[in-house]
Amino acid sequence: MKLKDLLKGIDVVEIKGNENLEITGIQTDSRKVIAGSAFIALKGVQVDGHQYINNALDLGAKVVIHQEKVDTSKEEITYVKVKDSADAAGKIATLWYGDPSAKLKLVGVTGTNGKTTTATLLYEMFRKLGHKAGLLSTVANYVDGTVYHATHTTPDPLSLNEMLAKMVNAGCEYAFMEVSSHAIHQKRISGLKFDGGIFTNITQDHLDYHKTMAEYLKAKKMFFDNLPETAFALTNVDDKNGSVMLQNTKAKKYTYSVKTLADFKAKIIEKHFDGTAVEFNNKELQVQFVGVFNVYNLLAVYGATVLLGQDPDEALLVLSTLKPVSGRFETLRSPEGYTAIVDYAHTPDALTNVLEAIHEVLEGNGRVITVVGCGGNRDKTKRPIMAREAVRLSDQVILTSDNPRFEEPQAIINDMADGLNNQQLKKTLLIVEREQAIKTACTLAKEGDVILIAGKGHEDYQDVKGVKHHFDDREVVRNIFGE
Ligand SMILES: CC(=O)N[C@H]1[C@@H](OP(=O)(O)OP(=O)(O)OC[C@H]2O[C@@H](n3ccc(=O)[nH]c3=O)[C@H](O)[C@@H]2O)O[C@H](CO)[C@@H](O)[C@@H]1O[C@H](C)C(=O)N[C@@H](C)C(=O)N[C@H](CCC(=O)O)C(=O)O
Numbered sequence: 430m431k432l433k434d435l436l437k438g439i440d441v442v443e444i445k446g447n448e449n450l451e452i453t454g455i456q457t458d459s460r461k462v463i464a465g466s467a468f469i470a471l472k473g474v475q476v477d478g479h480q481y482i483n484n485a486l487d488l489g490a491k492v493v494i495h496q497e498k499v500d501t502s503k504e505e506i507t508y509v510k511v512k513d514s515a516d517a518a519g520k521i522a523t524l525w526y527g528d529p530s531a532k533l534k535l536v537g538v539t540g541t542n543g544k545t546t547t548a549t550l551l552y553e554m555f556r557k558l559g560h561k562a563g564l565l566s567t568v569a570n571y572v573d574g575t576v577y578h579a580t581h582t583t584p585d586p587l588s589l590n591e592m593l594a595k596m597v598n599a600g601c602e603y604a605f606m607e608v609s610s611h612a613i614h615q616k617r618i619s620g621l622k623f624d625g626g627i628f629t630n631i632t633q634d635h636l637d638y639h640k641t642m643a644e645y646l647k648a649k650k651m652f653f654d655n656l657p658e659t660a661f662a663l664t665n666v667d668d669k670n671g672s673v674m675l676q677n678t679k680a681k682k683y684t685y686s687v688k689t690l691a692d693f694k695a696k697i698i699e700k701h702f703d704g705t706a707v708e709f710n711n712k713e714l715q716v717q718f719v720g721v722f723n724v725y726n727l728l729a730v731y732g733a734t735v736l737l738g739q740d741p742d743e744a745l746l747v748l749s750t751l752k753p754v755s756g757r758f759e760t761l762r763s764p765e766g767y768t769a770i771v772d773y774a775h776t777p778d779a780l781t782n783v784l785e786a787i788h789e790v791l792e793g794n795g796r797v798i799t800v801v802g803c804g805g806n807r808d809k810t811k812r813p814i815m816a817r818e819a820v821r822l823s824d825q826v827i828l829t830s831d832n833p834r835f836e837e838p839q840a841i842i843n844d845m846a847d848g849l850n851n852q853q854l855k856k857t858l859l860i861v862e863r864e865q866a867i868k869t870a871c872t873l874a875k876e877g878d879v880i881l882i883a884g885k886g887h888e889d890y891q892d893v894k895g896v897k898h899h900f901d902d903r904e905v906v907r908n909i910f911g912e
């Protein structure tokens with residue numbers, strides 16, 4: 430491809446060299462540069478890619494796309510100074526991979542909780558409705574049934590567009606993706622052509638990155654602000670920022686709610702551990718999901734399906750056949766008659782929601798034992814809050830490890846316990862080894878009780894000092910149950 434064809438729509442400040450050059454590839458990582466390619470130097474969050482320009486040139490890069498002032502003295506190299514190299518990377522990746530998002534009906538899901546569930550269920554919905562579809566999610570990426578490993582919730586623009594191009598090549602019509610606040614802030618989604626956006630909710634998370642809730646909301650809102658007129662913007666109006674998300678968008682605005690008037694409305698009729706009886710826009714159905722929060726997710730799925738032009742009655746039929754996503758409220762029954770629930774809840778709000786969902790079903794018949802930890806090198810302010818929420822809504826709490834990364838596991842647990850008073854500490858155990866914590870919970874549980882094992886969900890590792898050791902909550906529970 431010619432360099433000048435890749436620069437269409439990009440804010441170029443200055444070009445020094447030959448813009449008619451044919452290039453063999455594009456790369457943001459100097460270590461992966463192939464001879465003849467263009468290296469895009471990203472400013473980065475912790476690391477500045479501009480410092481690797483010479484490494485990229487050593488590997489044969491012919492073009493350097495940069496934002497900062499750099500040494501442009503090499504005659505044989507073409508230097509392109511752009512206003513914003515992160516934005517340029519997204520748009521260049523889009524063009525390099527043949528603008529795949531324009532060939533797909535692409536819907537992005539943003540929000541603190543429910544992104545994976547909503548995006549995955551949309552993917553399953555459309556496949557069950559007979560369409561070829563793709564999915565980009567925290568758990569895995571899918572191209573019409575073929576699975577690819579996921580490294581991020583929303584990958585970097587090169588990997589992202591490469592995956593979308595795979596979907597186009599496989600004949601997919603639809604693509605559903607999670608849009609994380611990090612990705613919006615780092616412009617990983619620049620250049621993508623969305624047909625719809627969904628906002629699930631916003632509660633405290635990722636303050637290590639965004640610093641304040643206002644900045645976190647601003648990042649989320651940027652996604653809706655940039656949706657085109659042709660797209661739909663579907664928001665949860667029961668969230669206090671649901672309407673805020675719609676303020677500046679050009680997209681067509683739609684709402685969903687369990688509490689108030691909305692375009693897509695649900696009423697809960699009956700709750701049990703195997704599912705919920707609900708009414709969606711006045712039609713009754715049985716879904717295989719537990720908890721009001723899941724009714725919200727299903728409502729978003731239903732709304733987006735209808736907004737993408739599918740028949741509402743068919744959508745409801747498929748909705749009743751959908752099953753929970755891996756590690757989200759996964760229920761395991763012990764031979765002794767108690768229940769273990771493995772759930773990815775790793776934010777205060779998600780933990781509260783899952784525990785409330787358990788109580789709604791238990792109705793006071795049985796105790797709740799919660800095993801929970803907080804990640805290392807991430808938002809510290811949520812630690813005491815999560816411990817307090819766990820204690821408030823459980824009969825017994827075991828604080829344990831959850832991806833300590835480069836922090837001391839005991840120190841993280843202590844931060845959590847610091848949020849508890851003496852009374853609350855009386856029903857709390859601190860057990861660093863997660864396997865031991867789960868075993869202890871199982872020893873304490875009696876018939877009718879529920880153990881919530883929160884935080885890791887689908888993850889099959891424990892991240893300790895940069896090494897991912899195999900660990901799977903569900904595997905531990907199944908071993909204890911003798912399965
Ligand atoms: C804090 C954060 O978000 N960091 C992301 C950011 O990294 P960064 O800019 O600091 O640094 P970097 O990628 O190491 O280097 C900057 C540039 O220099 C280049 N480089 C670097 C080294 C070298 O030798 N040569 C070279 O060219 C890199 O390719 C890059 O272009 O850009 C990288 C490339 O896109 C991401 O991989 C990286 O994600 C890190 C690994 C991460 O853990 N991110 C998490 C927090 C994240 O993004 N999470 C959200 C979901 C959150 C949630 O909802 O739970 C996600 O979407 O996954």
Ligand SMILES: Nc1ncnc2c1ncn2[C@@H]1O[C@H](COP(=O)(O)OP(=O)(O)OP(=O)(O)O)[C@@H](O)[C@H]1O
Pocket residue numbers: 540541542543544545546547567582607629630722723725726756757758772773774775778779780782783886
């Ligand atoms: N709509 C919702 N509202 C509140 N909590 C939810 C909602 N949906 C799911 N949860 C809770 O959050 C956990 C994570 O759900 P899910 O993976 O769908 O969210 P996510 O936004 O993709 O999170 P992440 O980006 O961190 O992967 C679930 O295990 C459940 O406990």
